[in-house]
Amino acid sequence: MMRIWMMTSVATMVLLPQLAVAQDMPYDPAATQSCLAEMADxxxxxxxxxxxxxxxxxxxxxxxxxxxxxxTACMSAEYGLFDEMLNVEYAKVRGLAADLDKQANGTSFDDVSMGDRLVQMQRAWIAYRDATCAFERRQFDGGTIGELVYIDCLTTLTADQAFRLQNSVLGL
Amino acid sequence: MLRVGFMLALMLAPVTATGQTLKVSETMIRTCAAETPYAVAQPTCAGDAANICQSLPGGSTTNGIVACLQAETDIWDAMLNEEYGKARTAFDSVGGEDLTTSLRDAQRAWIAFRDADCAMRYHQWSGGTIRSVVSASCHLQMTASRAIALRDLARNEP
Known part of the structure; x- marks a missing residue:
């Protein structure tokens, strides 16, 4: 079974490597999720x-x-978990930015709206993520290890960004 | 070459209203970096030197706080450039130009991300002078985080 495109919202848009996913892949998000719940406290x-x-x-x-x-197969499933989390957090922050723009009601010192600043930030993050993970994969060009390094990089950066949105943007 | 060092030097001269220079302890900041473990996303001691700087004369005004944050950012930025240089040398010897070009692209993309991220935070606090503190703090924390990430990249021995 090949997993080729995973189209998501503007928050992430990524081309996953073509992964031969094992039929029996026993991925269960519980371990990561319970760790996150514990750390949140x-x-x-x-x-x-x-x-x-x-x-x-x-x-x-x-x-x-x-x-x-x-x-590699298991990490691609973990990537899906954090990609979803990022999309959820991004949607929340989009809502907060829209509220802020409504409150400002055209009185902001900045010509660009908060919503547009947010979109610009997230697009810049996508470019940063792609360039960073392309670099990491390139270190292992031609090897299967390169695919693992790549998906591991995507997962790590996606999780970092989800946490950043969750913890510090507009939440202060 | 990196543009970030040059840009920051222009933008962030740490001068207070009185014309005095607010100083941070470079040793303290370098110790913070050295004591930050491998693969830590955000060094928890980043910002400590700027906090101490704020107790100096003129350090507690908005301008003073910003100058202190910028003075610490300058040190992290110097470390970032050192680590980037080391990473370039290391990757040049194993992967040649392809790899160092790819590293440069990643670093440029990070700079654009940092700028967009800190611009957004500045906008978020557009109602008051706190925005310049928020923006300076954003640059400090992101620069510290990136310096550590580049250091660990050059080590590349998980």
Missing amino acids: TDMENTNVCVGRSAEQCADASTGGFSTRSM
Whole structure:
């Protein structure tokens, strides 16, 4: 089964590598999600330690055990989890930005609206993510490890951005 | 070459209203970087030197706070450039020009992201002078985070 395009909203838009996903891929988001829930109560600054928890369990439980191949398939599922989280957080911040623009009612010192500033930021983030992960993959050109490095990079940066939107933008 | 160092130097001369220069401890900031573990997204001690700077004469006004934040940002920016240079050398020896061009593209994209992100935060606080503090703090935290990320990239030994 090939997973080729994953079209999402403007928040992420990414071309995933073509991944041969194992039939039995036992991905369960519970480990990552419970880690996130726990960190939300105790250590909001370091939620990034949770990223990849479920993917690691999944790779260990895959037929043949942990391998570059199983981890790549499992990490792509973990990417989906954080991509969804980013889209949710981005939508929330879009709503807050719209409220702020409504309150400003044309009196802002800035010609550009908060909503447009947000879109510009997120587009710049997408370009940064793509350039960064392209660089990381390039270090391993031609190898299957490059695909794992790539999906791991996308997942890490996507999670970081979701946390940033969740913690600090417009929430102060 | 990186434009960020040059740009910041122009933008962020740390001068207060009285004409005095507010100073931060470079040793303290470099110690913060050295003590930040591998792969930590945001060094928790970033901003400490600027906080101390704010207790200096003139450091507690809005302009003073901004000058202190900018003075610390300058040090992180110098470290960022050092780490970028090291990464370039390291990747040039293993992957040649393809890899260093790709690294440069990533760094340029990061600069654009930083600018867009901090511009958004500045806009968010458009109602008051706090916006310049928020923006300066954004530059400080993002620069610190990137300096550590580039350092860890050059190590590249997870």
